[in-house]
Amino acid sequence: MRLPWLVPPQPFLGLLLRRATVLWIFSRMFIAFYAVVVLGGGLSVLPETACLGLTTSVALTVLLAGLTVLDVHRRHEVILLANLGGSRRGVFLLVALPLLGLEALTCLLPP
Amino acid sequence: MPPPTVNARLAIEGVWKQFGGRAVLRNASVWAYPGAVTVLFGRNGEGKSTLLRCGLGLLRSDNGVTMLGDHRFFRPSLSALALQGLFFLPDRDLFSPELTLGRQLGALRRRFPEARPELLAEVLRDPALLERRSHELSGGERRRAEIGFARARAPAVFLADEPLRGLAPLDGQAVADHLRALAGDGCAILVTGHEAQALLDIADHVVWMTGGTTHHLGTRDEALAHDQFCFNYLRNP
Numbered sequence: 204m205r206l207p208w209l210v211p212p213q214p215f216l217g218l219l220l221r222r223a224t225v226l227w228i229f230s231r232m233f234i235a236f237y238a239v240v241v242l243g244g245g246l247s248v249l250p251e252t253a254c255l256g257l258t259t260s261v262a263l264t265v266l267l268a269g270l271t272v273l274d275v276h277r278r279h280e281v282i283l284l285a286n287l288g289g290s291r292r293g294v295f296l297l298v299a300l301p302l303l304g305l306e307a308l309t310c311l312l313p314p
Numbered sequence: 315m316p317p318p319t320v321n322a323r324l325a326i327e328g329v330w331k332q333f334g335g336r337a338v339l340r341n342a343s344v345w346a347y348p349g350a351v352t353v354l355f356g357r358n359g360e361g362k363s364t365l366l367r368c369g370l371g372l373l374r375s376d377n378g379v380t381m382l383g384d385h386r387f388f389r390p391s392l393s394a395l396a397l398q399g400l401f402f403l404p405d406r407d408l409f410s411p412e413l414t415l416g417r418q419l420g421a422l423r424r425r426f427p428e429a430r431p432e433l434l435a436e437v438l439r440d441p442a443l444l445e446r447r448s449h450e451l452s453g454g455e456r457r458r459a460e461i462g463f464a465r466a467r468a469p470a471v472f473l474a475d476e477p478l479r480g481l482a483p484l485d486g487q488a489v490a491d492h493l494r495a496l497a498g499d500g501c502a503i504l505v506t507g508h509e510a511q512a513l514l515d516i517a518d519h520v521v522w523m524t525g526g527t528t529h530h531l532g533t534r535d536e537a538l539a540h541d542q543f544c545f546n547y548l549r550n551p
């Protein structure tokens with residue numbers, strides 16, 4: 204079925220996922236740095252920053268997916284993607300679902 | 315000229331748009347016909363690009379409808395229109411700066427199996443350019459690549475916002491020839507621009523936008539016989 208919010212084809216699919224993953228890694232590093240250094244928790248709090256809880260994880264995912272969509276705008280790629288049948292909503296969902304998966308994965312990691 | 319909606323493949327009709335209380339579009343309409351080039355002229359700030367963007371859903375209009383073939387869109391989106399055979403060329407920067415033209419062409423072929431990728435290489439004249447990124451091309455090469463990408467898509471409807479802007483006369487002529495060739499393939503074309511001579515040479519239908527609304531002037535010869543258009547836009551006596 205062809206949906207109006209169809210996700211973009213390769214290589215854009217991989218490109219968007221790579222950008223979102225890089226954003227996620229940096230934001231996770233920032234959270235860890237903030238907890239350990241800025242809040243002065245020391246290395247002992249590091250395992251606690253892995254699993255942020257459902258609300259924070261969802262909020263982080265929405266924020267990062269939104270930033271990825273904004274990045275598509277900033278790079279003037281939105282019209283090309285639309286010409287290929289991909290919409291902003293499609294990009295958002297495409298990015299948000301794997302990020303949620305990564306968030307779930309970090310909660311499953313052993314401390 | 316036939317009545318506007320008859321035989322039109324694309325119709326953007328009755329578009330109203332205000333920005334901060336200032337009406338930019340007032341019941342503006344434009345049509346594109348299979349195998350024909352429609353040129354939308356108008357002074358800077360009259361709302362040509364706004365009309366296209368409202369019709370494609372890139373801007374939300376206050377009122378208006380877009381019809382593409384048998385499909386009617388009250389809240390159009392470019393992605394939905396693209397899946398129905400429309401291709402839009404913005405006034406600048408179509409390509410992603412991160413990928414080579416060849417890889418972006420690959421995406422086009424994956425999404426639209428009916429695409430004809432060989433046409434991009436033909437328009438570019440140098441297949442080696444497919445290995446470059448868009449910022450590694452000159453302005454003329456980039457515009458040719460964008461037109462070639464559109465030709466490779468083999469769209470049913472092609473909209474271009476100022477496709478000749480910033481091009482040297484010879485490059486502009488080449489782009490105009492490709493637009494004509496695209497129309498020759500049966501595509502319905504709608505373009506905007508200020509390069510009056512080059513665009514009038516390829517125009518089958520001329521539309522003049524002034525005061526936020528559109529005036530359908532008919533053929534090139536009919537437009538050139540329109541006193542107000544000649545005086546107020548072309549500045550010919």
